[in-house]
Amino acid sequence: MSSVEVLLSRLDPGIPLPSYARPGDAGADLVTTVDVVIEPGERAVVGTGVAIALPEGFAGFVHPRSGLAARVGLSVVNTPGTIDAGYRGEIKICLINHDLREPVVLTRGDRIAQLVVQRVEHAVFREVGSVAELPESERGAGGYGSTGGHGVLAAQAPAGARQGTTEG
Numbered sequence: 030m031s032s033v034e035v036l037l038s039r040l041d042p043g044i045p046l047p048s049y050a051r052p053g054d055a056g057a058d059l060v061t062t063v064d065v066v067i068e069p070g071e072r073a074v075v076g077t078g079v080a081i082a083l084p085e086g087f088a089g090f091v092h093p094r095s096g097l098a099a100r101v102g103l104s105v106v107n108t109p110g111t112i113d114a115g116y117r118g119e120i121k122i123c124l125i126n127h128d129l130r131e132p133v134v135l136t137r138g139d140r141i142a143q144l145v146v147q148r149v150e151h152a153v154f155r156e157v158g159s160v161a162e163l164p165e166s167e168r169g170a171g172g173y174g175s176t177g178g179h180g181v182l183a184a185q186a187p188a189g190a191r192q193g194t195t196e197g
C-alpha cells in the first residue's frame with residue numbers, strides 16, 4: 030500500500046499514536062481520551078488526543094468500528110466524519126449509542142473509531158442551461174430503489190430460508 034507522511038501532535042501525551050491494526054488496513058484506530066458512559070440513544074463528543082496536518086489534496090474520514098457497532102451498537106453520528114486538510118484542532122468523534130437498552134461504557138484508551146486518509150479532489154462546478162444538457166446515462170434520474178428492492182434473493186429462496194440470521 031502506498032503511504033503519505035502526516036504530521037501529528039499528541040495533545041495528550043498518554044495516548045498512543047493512531048495505528049493500523051493489520052498491514053493493509055484502510056483505517057488507523059483512534060482512541061478516546063476520556064472515560065464515558067453513553068446511554069441508549071444518546072451522543073457524546075469525545076477527544077482523541079491528536080491533531081494532524083494532512084497534506085493538501087487529502088482528507089481524513091472518521092469511520093465507526095464494525096466490531097463495536099455489532100457488539101454494543103456504537104457508531105459515529107456524522108459517519109464518516111470529515112477531517113479537512115487545514116484542520117489543526119483535536120480530532121473529536123461524535124459517538125452515538127444505537128442500542129435501545131444497554132449503555133455503552135468506554136474507558137480512556139479504548140479504540141473507538143478509525144481514520145481513513147484519502148486523496149480528494151475539488152470539483153469545478155460548471156453550470157449548464159438545463160438538466161437536459163447533462164450527458165445522458167443509463168441510470169438517468171432513477172434512484173432510491175429504482176433498480177429494485179432488497180428482496181431479490183429472499184423472493185427466490187424457499188419460505189423457511191427467508192430469515193437472515195446473525196446467530197452463530
Ligand SMILES: O=c1ccn([C@H]2C[C@H](O)[C@@H](COP(=O)(O)OP(=O)(O)OP(=O)(O)O)O2)c(=O)[nH]1
Pocket residue numbers: 091107109110111112113114116119120121122123
Ligand atoms: O468527526 C469529525 C468531523 C469533523 N471534525 C473537525 C475536523 C473538520 O475539518 C472540522 C469541520 O468539520 P465539518 O466540516 O464536518 O463540520 P462543520 O459543521 O461544517 O463545521 P465548519 O463550519 O467548521 O466546517 O471539524 C472532527 O474533529 N471530527
Ligand SMILES: [Mg+2]
Pocket residue numbers: none
Ligand atoms: Mg464544514
